[in-house]
Amino acid sequence: xxxxxxxxxxxxxxxxxxxxxxxxxxxxxxxxxxxxxxxIRFIIQAVATIAFxxxxxxxxxxxxxxxxxxVMPILLGRLFCGWMCPFGLYxxxxxxxxxxxxxxxxxxxxxxxKFLHSFRYALLxxxxxxxxxxxxLEPPQSLELGIILAEVLGGPFKPMNILVGPVIPLVVPWTxxxxxxxxxxxxxxxxxxxxxxxxxxxSIFIVIFVALTLVGSxxxxxxxxxFCPTGSSLAVVNRFRGFKWxxxxxxxxxxxxxxxxxxxxxxCPVQVTEVYEQKGGxxxxxxxxxCLRCVEMCPYEECLKVKIGRKTVFKxxxxxxxxxSD
Amino acid sequence: MKNPNxxxxxxxxxxxxxxxxxxxxxxxxxxxxxxxxxxxRMKKTSPNRPKAMEYFDEIANLFGQRQKELxxxxxxxKKIVGYFCxxxxxxxxxxxxxxxxxxxxxxxxxxxxxxxxxxVEVCPMVRSTIGAKMVSLSPYLELSDALISVSxxxxxxxxxxxxxxxxxxxxxxxxxxxxxxQSLSYWNKEIRATKExxxxxxxxxxDKKKLRSSIELVHKATKAFRxxxxxxxxxxxxxxxDAMLVNQSFMWxxxxxxxxKTEVLCDELEKRAQEKIWACPxxxxxxxxxxxxxxxPDNWKLPSLVEEASPQGVIVADELCxxxxxxxxxxxVDEWTMDDMLHAISERYLxxxxxxxxxxxxxxxxxxxxxxxxxxxxxxxxxxxxxVRGCMLYAMEYSRVKKVLDTINLPVxxxxxxxxxxxxxxxxxxxxxxxxxxxxxxxx
Numbered sequence: 001x002x003x004x005x006x007x008x009x010x011x012x013x014x015x016x017x018x019x020x021x022x023x024x025x026x027x028x029x030x031x032x033x034x035x036x037x038x039x040i041r042f043i044i045q046a047v048a049t050i051a052f053x054x055x056x057x058x059x060x061x062x063x064x065x066x067x068x069x070x071v072m073p074i075l076l077g078r079l080f081c082g083w084m085c086p087f088g089l090y091x092x093x094x095x096x097x098x099x100x101x102x103x104x105x106x107x108x109x110x111x112x113x114k115f116l117h118s119f120r121y122a123l124l125x126x127x128x129x130x131x132x133x134x135x136x137l138e139p140p141q142s143l144e145l146g147i148i149l150a151e152v153l154g155g156p157f158k159p160m161n162i163l164v165g166p167v168i169p170l171v172v173p174w175t176x177x178x179x180x181x182x183x184x185x186x187x188x189x190x191x192x193x194x195x196x197x198x199x200x201x202x203s204i205f206i207v208i209f210v211a212l213t214l215v216g217s218x219x220x221x222x223x224x225x226x227f228c229p230t231g232s233s234l235a236v237v238n239r240f241r242g243f244k245w246x247x248x249x250x251x252x253x254x255x256x257x258x259x260x261x262x263x264x265x266x267x268c269p270v271q272v273t274e275v276y277e278q279k280g281g282x283x284x285x286x287x288x289x290x291c292l293r294c295v296e297m298c299p300y301e302e303c304l305k306v307k308i309g310r311k312t313v314f315k316x317x318x319x320x321x322x323x324x325s326d
Numbered sequence: 327m328k329n330p331n332x333x334x335x336x337x338x339x340x341x342x343x344x345x346x347x348x349x350x351x352x353x354x355x356x357x358x359x360x361x362x363x364x365x366x367r368m369k370k371t372s373p374n375r376p377k378a379m380e381y382f383d384e385i386a387n388l389f390g391q392r393q394k395e396l397x398x399x400x401x402x403x404k405k406i407v408g409y410f411c412x413x414x415x416x417x418x419x420x421x422x423x424x425x426x427x428x429x430x431x432x433x434x435x436x437x438x439x440x441x442x443x444x445x446v447e448v449c450p451m452v453r454s455t456i457g458a459k460m461v462s463l464s465p466y467l468e469l470s471d472a473l474i475s476v477s478x479x480x481x482x483x484x485x486x487x488x489x490x491x492x493x494x495x496x497x498x499x500x501x502x503x504x505x506x507x508q509s510l511s512y513w514n515k516e517i518r519a520t521k522e523x524x525x526x527x528x529x530x531x532x533d534k535k536k537l538r539s540s541i542e543l544v545h546k547a548t549k550a551f552r553x554x555x556x557x558x559x560x561x562x563x564x565x566x567x568d569a570m571l572v573n574q575s576f577m578w579x580x581x582x583x584x585x586x587k588t589e590v591l592c593d594e595l596e597k598r599a600q601e602k603i604w605a606c607p608x609x610x611x612x613x614x615x616x617x618x619x620x621x622x623p624d625n626w627k628l629p630s631l632v633e634e635a636s637p638q639g640v641i642v643a644d645e646l647c648x649x650x651x652x653x654x655x656x657x658x659v660d661e662w663t664m665d666d667m668l669h670a671i672s673e674r675y676l677x678x679x680x681x682x683x684x685x686x687x688x689x690x691x692x693x694x695x696x697x698x699x700x701x702x703x704x705x706x707x708x709x710x711x712x713x714v715r716g717c718m719l720y721a722m723e724y725s726r727v728k729k730v731l732d733t734i735n736l737p738v739x740x741x742x743x744x745x746x747x748x749x750x751x752x753x754x755x756x757x758x759x760x761x762x763x764x765x766x767x768x769x770x
Contacts, residue, residue, distance in 0.1 A: 102534065104665035110507075256699040260505065260692050261678035263658035266669065279691075299656045320549040320656055 011054060019047040037296040037314075041083055045092065048084035053169045065164050069230055075248045081231045082289035087166035087188045087224060091217040095269075098218050106219045108226070113271050116227040117287050123229040127162050163230050165189040188213075188224075221269040225289060232286075247309035249290060255280025257303035264294035264304065275304070337443055337488045338460060350461040353435045354389065357463075361387055361623045364630065371633050372565045372605045376598070378591035379568055385575045385584075386622060392578055393465040399425065400469055405528045408470030408493075410455070410485060411478050412647045413500060413675050417657060418521050420540035420581070422528040428577035429467040430648070431458040432621030437745040443488060449716040450745035451621065452481035456488055466578055472527050474520065476500050478683040479719050496523050504677060505686045514672040521668070534664050541657050541667065547581050550588040551653040554595075558642050559704050561608035563595045566615075566641025567629045568605075573649040574622050605640070606633075611764035612642040612705055616697060616727070617712035617720045619648035627750055628712055628741065631757045639761045643704040645697055647681060655679075682719040690723065694730050701736060708764045709738040710757070714745065737763065 022043035055061050072080055081088060098105065108116075166188045178185040187210055194202045216223040225231055253275065265276035274285040275294050295304045298316035306314040365383050369375055385392055400406055407419045408429040419426040431454040439460050440453030458464045472494040475486025486497045498516050501509035525532055554572060557563055572591065576584050598604075613632055620628060632639045644650045655678035659670045680693040701709065709731060713721045724740055731738045739760045743749055 099661050099663070102663050104661060104663045104669075256695045256702070258692075259655060259678045259680060259696055261655055261658070262510070262673045263660075263670075266673065267658070267660040297658050297660065299658055318552060320545055320552055 012051075015047055015051055015054075019044060022047070037292045041291060042089075042092065044083050045086070045089040049086040049089055049169050052086055052167050053171060053173060056169075057173045062160060065160070065167070068167075069163055073232075075246065077249055077290055078231055078286070078288065079249055079290045081225055081228075082291035085166055085225075085230075086169050087228075088222065088289075090170075090188075091213075091222050091224065092269075094214065094217045095221050105221050107271060108220060110271065110273060113226060113287075120227045120229050120232055123227065124232045127229060161195065162189075162192055165192055166224065166228055166230050222289070225270050226287075231289075245309070247311075249306065249308050251275060251283040251288065251290070251295065252305045252307045252312075253278060253280050253283060254303050254305070257300045259300065261299070263297050263299065267293050267297045269293060333491060333493075335491045338456075338491045339442060341460060346461050349439060350463055353433060353461065353463055356435065357433060357623055358387075358389060364623060364626050367630060367634065368565065368567050368571075372568070374603060374605070375568065376564060376591055376594045378587065378594050379572075381587045382568075382572050382575055382591075385579050386571055388578075388623065389465060392580075393469075395580070396425065396427070396466065396469050405471045406466075406469050407472050407474060407524065407527070408467055409474040409476075410482055411474075411476040412652055413476040413478065413498065413679065413681075414474040415517055415520060415671050415675055417537065417540045417544055417671055418517070418524055418532060420543060421532040421537040422524045422530045423536075424471075424524065424528050424530075425580075427466040427470065429455070429464060429470060429473070430577075430619065430621050431455040431464055431467075432623055432625040433458055433463060434624040434745045434747060436461070436463055444484075447716055449479070449481035449618075450714050451619065451625075452485045452716075454745055455485060459489065459492055472496060472523075474498065478681055479717075481716065494527075496520060500683065501676070502684060503686055504679075504684045504692070510673065510676060513676045514669060517668060517672040517675070534662065534667070537664070537667050538659075538662055541659060541671075543581060543585075544653075545656055547576065547585045547588075548653045548656045550585045550592065551576070553592045554588055555643070555650060555654075557592060557595050557599065560599060562605045562610060562612075562640045562642065563599050563603075564591075565605045565633055566613070566644075567626070567633050570620075570629055570641065570644065570649045571622065573652055576652055577648075606638060609768060610638055610640045611707045611761055611768060613639045613761075613764070614643045614645065614697075614700060614704065614706040614709045615641055615712055616645035616709060618714045618717045619646050620712070621648055625745065627747070627753070628710070628743075628757075631750070631754055632710070632761070635754065635758045635761055637758070637761050637765045639708075639757075639764065642706060643700045645680070645693075645700060650700075651680065682723045689726070693723070694727065697727065698730065698734065701731070701734070706736070707768060708760065709736060710760070711738055711740045713740070713742045715742060737767070 023040050055064055058064070068080060068084075095105070168186050168188045168191070170185060170187065172184050172186040174184065176184040176186045176190070187206075189209065190206055193205050193209060197205055213224060258280070260276065262276060265271075265273055268275070269291060270287055270289055272285055272287045272294075274288070275283050278284065290306075292306060292314065295306055295314060295316050297319070298304045299319055300316060301318040302315050304316040305312045365386065384390065396406060405422075405424040406427060407414075407424050408427050409416075409419075410428070410430055412428070414426070414428075416426040430451055432451075433454050436457035437450045437454035439457030440448075440455070441457075443456050443460075444453055446453075455464075455467075459467055462468050470493060473486070473489055474496050475482065475489065476498045477483040477486070477500050483497075486495050489495050498513075498520060501512055503509055521532055530536075551573065554564075554569060558566075558569060572588060615628065615632075620626065629641055632641055655674055657667075657670045657674045659667050680690075680696045682690060682693060684690055684692075686692075697709075700706065709727075711720075711724055711727065713724070721742070728738050728740075737760070739756075741753065741756065743753060
């Protein structure tokens, strides 16, 4: 038991070490360049994807997922979506491929984008409410909270599976229909499709879904993130004024330093307009993935800031400033 | 497009050859004297003037080295594209292997010639530019193969039209409401059309590689430019006039060389700041100038008055499209595709500008914000709001600026003038009174 625990701890330490080493390498390599954050983010995303593979090998993964999906956003907003989500990483990689092929992204109309954003809450609600009538039809043996919760989330309708959909790594530690040499491959939401459809229909839907998301994210950056039900932000502390004391992660804009040049709006992968439109202060939006691309690209020093509570952790800088090294 | 050989004179009266030449020679010799005079005065004001300024003194001579260089490059087949407003996308001009030069005129006497075409109520900068063209005074305007005019204020709109008597003019219609999505898409189409026009004129296709390298070239210039403005945040290491001349010489200088020389200047200034060698006593009142653009050489009277006055003032920042606003905003490219680069260019010129010709849902908020930011970061003691007669937009925005500056308890002084030397004495009294008040406030 002790050795097993030690082994797991070592695994995690190795992961953390990998992440730090990667970040340090990039920091040294890219010193004074505008795209630092993007590279760091890629490394963290890659490490997170591997970490999710490990997490799925634990029996308590469901609990970890619950924390990640429902507890983390309270303080961190959708930081998870921007920095850890494996599906996000796949879409970002497709974006890199698109950039390499010199094709510009397309934008969704702002209205549609905003509609999709609210639509996600409806989706989430449906997935969370539907199990309740099912539960009433087939009452559980015990009325303990834990068992009810397990029934609701993991019961016949399996809303939990839908919620962890985007977190499924490409290689999974369980058996899946796609198998090459004992390595099981999967794709976000594939298990959900096989849950609701059988046989040939499942295959057809899988092909359609994979093709749609691949093509979609090639044309439109982070297309799934715009209505992904997992990405519903529960950032209550970010949204309401009464929680000013809470150390939540949020963007902050200095009104006087902003010339409204519009760069933040253009570079945003999910087309958040609030950063541009809002006059100043805390950026109040639940669409933001906190990927920090806007902070990285803002050319006015200290105009955009990332704050944890009242402490500034990262701020936009004059990215044209001559660095001391070159 | 019209064939340049078939241009009709719709506005400008015919002038005799001899009269034109006489006037030109007269103003030109006068102007040479003025340039030399201003430079010697700038040297006198700051006895320990940075050595790197020597280059800019030379390039400031409009009839000197740079004119010859441009003539030579033109003969080698390169095209020169002139522009009137800082809205003209110089990245596109550079990418087509042409040379951008800004051709606004600052000659006082030329304004009087311009009076023959437009009434005196019109902005003197417009009149002066017309006059300069009538007597072929400005070497850069003469050398331009085409002109980019942007319909910002009324004067600029018609200036482009009048210049059509002489040259091929591309007028870019500027949407007046900045923060609407339609404006941006409209402006983006105009920028694309300009790209095609430039390609047609030069015969060079603007491709991804060229555009990227020209954007990066201007980035480097912006870097040097911003570095200079940053240095002005501290105690004065450089007189405001010198810095303004450096900024302004970007309008006609070769960009690579300008960047290099500005970096040299900044290196020198940094060293001075470390050694605590100041251009003037650190408690000199720090002034910000905003309003109508001031064009070298003649219209240099306000900066000269401020920095030669007693008590002396020092201009640490300005909000002029002829100086601090030229290069402040970079083109922020997200993805290096043609499409995105053009989007970035159109955004940089439309959205980042704080020209008073704009209005928006919340009024021209951006200009106010940017002014307050400048005032705070550059630790300004007082603002001089400079307006020439006929400059409607700046004059009309004054009340708003004053109200805002009053709330942060900052004195602002409205100074209206003309393209004339006659009111220098009177202006001197007014500027000195203002500076005295600022000094008293600092001591207090």
